[in-house]
Amino acid sequence: MGIGELKMEEMSLPALFECVRQVHSSASESTVDQETVRKGCELSRKCEEMISKLGLFSSNEVKDDISTANLKYLLVPYYLGELTEKISEGDRLQILKASQAKLKEFIAFCEAMELVPEDELEPSIAAGPNGFADRRAKKIARFKRQKEAESKLLELKERKERRGRSTKASALSTPVEAGEEDVLDEDGEEGREVWLATISLSLCKAIDLLEMLRKEDEMLSAIKEKQLEEDKHRSHKQFLMNAQ
Numbered sequence: 001m002g003i004g005e006l007k008m009e010e011m012s013l014p015a016l017f018e019c020v021r022q023v024h025s026s027a028s029e030s031t032v033d034q035e036t037v038r039k040g041c042e043l044s045r046k047c048e049e050m051i052s053k054l055g056l057f058s059s060n061e062v063k064d065d066i067s068t069a070n071l072k073y074l075l076v077p078y079y080l081g082e083l084t085e086k087i088s089e090g091d092r093l094q095i096l097k098a099s100q101a102k103l104k105e106f107i108a109f110c111e112a113m114e115l116v117p118e119d120e121l122e123p124s125i126a127a128g129p130n131g132f133a134d135r136r137a138k139k140i141a142r143f144k145r146q147k148e149a150e151s152k153l154l155e156l157k158e159r160k161e162r163r164g165r166s167t168k169a170s171a172l173s174t175p176v177e178a179g180e181e182d183v184l185d186e187d188g189e190e191g192r193e194v195w196l197a198t199i200s201l202s203l204c205k206a207i208d209l210l211e212m213l214r215k216e217d218e219m220l221s222a223i224k225e226k227q228l229e230e231d232k233h234r235s236h237k238q239f240l241m242n243a244q
Contacts, residue, residue, distance in 0.1 A: 008043065013050045015071060020044050024079040027086055034180070035088045044080035051076065061127075062114045068188075071195040074113065077106040078202045085213065093224065096217045117145065120207065142204050148200035156194055202209055225227045 008016070023040030051057070056070050066074075081102030087095050110116050111191050119141055 001155070005095055008046050011046075013047065013054065013073070016043055016047045016050065017076070020047055020076065020079050024083060027083060030118050032086075033090060040083045041080060042111055047073070047076045048080070053123070057109075057113075061111065062112075066113070067121050068192040068195065071192065071199070074106075074109060074115075074199055074203055077102045077109065081106060081206065082209065085209070093217065093220050096220070099179060100210060100213050100217065103206045103213070107203065107208055107210070110199065114201055116203065117141075127153055140206075142207060146201055146204040149197045151206070152197040153194065153201070156197070 011019070020040060020043045023032070023036060023043065027037060027040065051073050056073055057066065063071075081099050084095060084102060085099040107116065111121065119138060
């Protein structure tokens with residue numbers, strides 16, 4: 001179903017989520033126009049609103065308490081965070097901060113649901129050689145988890161192929177799309193494995209992206225601060241010249 005075929009208000013949560021997933025998938029694989037990105041952000045926010053109204057998640061729940069059908073909705077803030085970062089118009093600093101906020105929300109939610117690995121929860125040593133080694137070890141472990149999640153998704157997809165449930169003859173030759181709706185029956189045990197692997201993969205990507213955005217944020221903030229100082233200096237100089 002295309003994004004424009006139904007009014008947003010008329011769409012069910014599963015339909016909304018599928019639209020968001022499709023936009024995010026397109027934006028991840030190639031450059032999409034800004035209107036599509038903004039529409040994806042709008043749909044994501046509507047998804048969040050519906051999830052909140054329906055009360056799908058509770059603060060005292062962990063992953064085992066969440067139904068298979070609802071697991072995928074944990075991904076909405078991640079999708080919104082990634083899509084927000086792709087907005088090219090407007091104040092880049094504000095875009096960075098909005099994107100980081102959503103990625104942090106996704107990571108925090110995953111942590112509350114006991115989906116974040118222990119080594120990611122350990123605080124990093126800020127500076128020095130130990131700090132560098134610590135960050136490098138975390139990055140290597142994260143990369144390994146990402147590859148494991150990708151392999152798991154591929155394995156599940158191939159398992160479905162072997163059982164002959166797919167109607168796409170060329171499915172094996174196409175790249176695995178994390179969270180693809182046609183991978184498996186969503187409500188079955190394998191469907192649950194798909195979403196858990198997708199969340200694990202998204203978590204790795206979210207943490208890496210967050211680190212990149214923080215660095216860009218720091219750089220742009222420093223540039224902005226320097227510009228403000230220069231403007232202040234020029235204004236003061238102009239004031240002194242006018243006062244003479």
